[in-house]
Amino acid sequence: MLQLNFIRQNKEVVIKGLQKRNFSDDQLRIVDNILELDDNRKNIQSESDALLAQRNALSKEIGDLMKQGRRDEAEALKAQVAAAKEKADQLGITLADTKNQLEELLYQVPNIPHASVPEGKTADDNEVFKAWPQELPVLPESALPHWELAKKYNLFDLELGVKLTGAGFPVYRGKGARLERALINLFLDRATTAGYEEIAPPLMVNADTARATGQLPDKEAQMYYVERDDLYLIPTAEVPVTNIYRDVILNESDLPVKMTGYTPCFRREAGSYGAHVRGLNRVHQFDKIEIVRLEHPDRSYQALDEMLEHVSGLLNELELPYRVLRLCGGDMGFTSALTFDFEVYSAAQQRWLEVSSVSNFETFQSNRMMLRFRDSGQNRLLHTLNGSALALARIVAALLENNQTEAGIVIPAVLRPYTGFDIIN
RNA sequence: GGAGAGGUGGCCGAGCGGUCGAAGGCGCACGCCUGGAAAGCGUGUAUACCCGGAAGGGUAUCGCGGGUUCGAAUCCCGCUCUCUCCGCCA
Numbered sequence: 001m002l003q004l005n006f007i008r009q010n011k012e013v014v015i016k017g018l019q020k021r022n023f024s025d026d027q028l029r030i031v032d033n034i035l036e037l038d039d040n041r042k043n044i045q046s047e048s049d050a051l052l053a054q055r056n057a058l059s060k061e062i063g064d065l066m067k068q069g070r071r072d073e074a075e076a077l078k079a080q081v082a083a084a085k086e087k088a089d090q091l092g093i094t095l096a097d098t099k100n101q102l103e104e105l106l107y108q109v110p111n112i113p114h115a116s117v118p119e120g121k122t123a124d125d126n127e128v129f130k131a132w133p134q135e136l137p138v139l140p141e142s143a144l145p146h147w148e149l150a151k152k153y154n155l156f157d158l159e160l161g162v163k164l165t166g167a168g169f170p171v172y173r174g175k176g177a178r179l180e181r182a183l184i185n186l187f188l189d190r191a192t193t194a195g196y197e198e199i200a201p202p203l204m205v206n207a208d209t210a211r212a213t214g215q216l217p218d219k220e221a222q223m224y225y226v227e228r229d230d231l232y233l234i235p236t237a238e239v240p241v242t243n244i245y246r247d248v249i250l251n252e253s254d255l256p257v258k259m260t261g262y263t264p265c266f267r268r269e270a271g272s273y274g275a276h277v278r279g280l281n282r283v284h285q286f287d288k289i290e291i292v293r294l295e296h297p298d299r300s301y302q303a304l305d306e307m308l309e310h311v312s313g314l315l316n317e318l319e320l321p322y323r324v325l326r327l328c329g330g331d332m333g334f335t336s337a338l339t340f341d342f343e344v345y346s347a348a349q350q351r352w353l354e355v356s357s358v359s360n361f362e363t364f365q366s367n368r369m370m371l372r373f374r375d376s377g378q379n380r381l382l383h384t385l386n387g388s389a390l391a392l393a394r395i396v397a398a399l400l401e402n403n404q405t406e407a408g409i410v411i412p413a414v415l416r417p418y419t420g421f422d423i424i425n
Numbered sequence: 426g427g428a429g430a431g432g433u434g435g436c437c438g439a440g441c442g443g444u445c446g447a448a449g450g451c452g453c454a455c456g457c458c459u460g461g462a463a464a465g466c467g468u469g470u471a472u473a474c475c476c477g478g479a480a481g482g483g484u485a486u487c488g489c490g491g492g493u494u495c496g497a498a499u500c501c502c503g504c505u506c507u508c509u510c511c512g513c514c515a
Contacts (some may be wrong), residue, residue, distance in 0.1 A: 045475055049484040056484090059496040063443045066495090078495045085495085249472090370473090379472085 001106045003367050003381070004038055007031065017112030020329035022121055034105050041098045048095055051088035055081055107217055111364040113329050114338035120328025129340060130312075130324035137321060137347045137402055145348045146397040147279030149404060150176065153424050156396075158279070168269075168284035170393070175424045179399075179411075180287060182418030183392050184262050187289040187314065191260035191389060194310055196291055199261040201240035204231040209243040212369040214335035224266045233266035237290035238386045242365060245294060250373040250382070256303060257294040260389070262287065279397060281353065286393035292386045294371065297363070300383035304338065304360045307387045311342055311356050314390055317414040320398055321345040323352065337362045344394065348401035353394040358387030400424075 007014050015028055058081045065074040118127045150156045155176025161169035172180050192198050210216040210232050215223060224233040234240055241261045250257070265288045280286075291310065295303045308324065315322045327339040336359040343352035363381040366372070372379040403410045408425025416422045 042475065045484080049475060052485085053483055056496080059494095060443070062495045067443090074495075081495050 001364065001368050002109055002112065003363065004034070004106070007109075008035060008038070011035070014109075014112060018109070020113045020117060020119060021110055021332070022330050030105055030108060034102065034109070037098060037102045037105065041095065041102060044091055044095045044098060048088055048091040051084050051091065055084045055088060058084065110334040111337050111361065113332060114360070116326065117332065117338060118326060118328045121330035122328075123331045125328040126331055126341070127326040127328065128323060129326040132321045132323050132345065134321070136345055139347045139401070139404070143348045143401070143404060145279060146346075146400040149400045149409065150279070153409065155179070155400070155424070156280070166284075168282070170280060170283055170285070175419070175421065176396075178419055178421075179396060179415075179424075180392060182415050183390075183395060184287060184289065185418050186317075186415060187389055188260065188262055190310070190314060190317075191289060191291055194258075196258040196260035199237075199241050199244070199259050201234075201237060201244075201261050201263060203234055203240075203263055203266075204229075205234055205240055205243070206231060209239060209246070212246050213239045213242050213365055214368065215239060218334050222268055224268060234263060235267050236265050236288060236388075237261035237263040238292060241290060241292045242294075242384055242386065243369065245371050246369045248371060249379055250294070250371075252296065252373055252375060255294065255296050255373060255382075256299070259292045260289060261292070262289045264288075265391075276351070280393040281349075281397065283393055286391060288391045289389050290386055291389045292384070294366075295383045295385060296373070297380070297383050300360050300362065300385060301338075303383075303385055304340075304358065307358050307385060307389075308340055311358060311387060311389050315342065315344065315355075317412070318395070318399065319412050320395070320402065322355075333357075333359065335359075335361050335364050337364065342388075342390075344398040346394075346398045346401050348404070349397075353398060354391075355394045355398075356388040356390050358385075360385045 002014065011031060014031055018028055018031070058077050062074045062077050062081070065071075065077070118125065120126065144152065147158070153176075154174050156170045156172045158167075158170050160171040161167075164171065188198060204226065207216060207230065210223065215232070215235060219235070223235055225231075226233070240263075241259050244259070245257065264285055266285055269282060269284065276282075291307060293300075293303050293307070312322075312324075322342055322344045325341045325343065327336075327341060332339050339357055339359040341354050342356035342358070344355050345351075346353050361384045363383060365384045366381040369384075371382050371384065373382050374380075399412070400409055403412070408423045411419050411422050411424070
């Protein structure tokens with residue numbers, strides 16, 4: 001969430017940012033509401049602190065009087081303390097209440113978009129930041145979509161997933177399962193080579209963790225929730241991995257922190273069915289390798305560039321046609337300041353599939369997380385960034401479709417050491 | 426799941442109703458000393474919020490939440506986590 005001081009000192013910037021996110025004038029009033037409520041909070045706190053100071057001083061006095069045996073005088077002071085305490089208690093309740101209201105409002109304010117974020121309302125308004133420079137591949141009429149290929153070569157089975165779990169839980173098998181594992185290993189190897197520490201985090205997290213990265217309260221409905229133990233299945237490795245540094249104060253020399261993690265990701269994605277979500281296009285469980293960075297505020301955009309390069313490198317190695325979009329204000333995630341999406345071209349479906357989303361959250365997450373570093377004696381919030389490198393299900397879909405030939409599905413050279421085979425037939 | 430022990434600052438560790446945001450040590454930073462370093466000596470070293478231009482002052486925090494008390498790190502209750510033993514187990 002945004003810092004109160006930032007909102008106070010940069011009200012115009014905040015309002016402009018929210019306008020970019022298509023806040024109506026009516027919705028924009030939240031900014032003034034927040035500032036008013038915060039003024040309120042300060043007044044209450046000052047008053048409450050003064051009363052508590054009085055109570056503490058009087059209590060000390062009572063102690064001294066008792067020691068000197070001046071019991072009567074001590075007794076007289078007790079009444080004063082009781083009065084101060086009662087007022088302080090009431091103010092304390094009001095204060096807690098005000099803080100809660102304030103927090104609730106702050107949770108409704110999304111991150112301020114970076115200056116480069118284009119105006120726009122929907123995904124159609126996203127800017128093509130980097131187009132595919134070559135011709136897009138054209139497959140013969142007989143080409144099959146990946147779900148047909150999966151059947152033909154016994155690579156994954158969604159109907160079997162329905163039997164075991166429900167819709168959207170694919171069962172990979174045979175060379176399909178091996179391909180999945182090969183991709184995971186390739187991506188992890190590339191990330192660790194690039195200096196990211198490999199993390200194998202828990203797949204379930206508590207509410208504090210989910211809140212810190214912004215899944216709660218905003219995206220509660222998207223997560224699977226295990227009620228009995230009050231835990232959430234992670235929608236991305238970003239959640240546990242970034243939270244490793246929750247409530248941590250780093251030294252500047254510790255920066256940057258670069259981490260990567262492979263995890264299955266669980267997303268409820270309720271209520272979306274149809275041709276465009278067939279096969280692996282959209283599933284409830286998929287594998288993803290995530291890269292996460294904690295950066296000095298002065299260097300975070302350079303880090304973002306490096307992450308874009310990293311993801312581009314992976315797609316180049318896999319020989320998949322892709323493009324990069326700069327998300328517009330209306331399509332960007334709640335917590336992000338700047339997001340680039342990578343889409344690969346699925347030749348059989350003749351559409352672009354999102355396989356990576358790389359974002360700079362600036363201080364939005366670190367403020368919720370109290371993730372800071374010491375900057376010449378002062379504690380400052382860090383910038384957090386993350387990106388998919390990469391999300392597997394759709395990569396598999398594109399690989400299968402784009403590489404199909406008469407003879408079978410050709411495995412890209414870079415993957416062969418990992419799969420142990422060079423064709424699926 | 427059952428029984429017991431325990432959660433104090435970056436770490437170790439004292440405190441067991443007031444003078445305690447907290448002794449002492451380690452670590453770290455700065456200074457002195459030195460040709461340089463080590464040792465030694467000295468000083469400093471939690472976080473959030475509030476007031477203040479600053480200096481400084483105030484409030485809260487000794488696992489978390491509540492209670493007793495004029496006053497709680499210290500007493501009481503609930504929860505939670507860690508460790509040890511038993512049970513179960515990949």
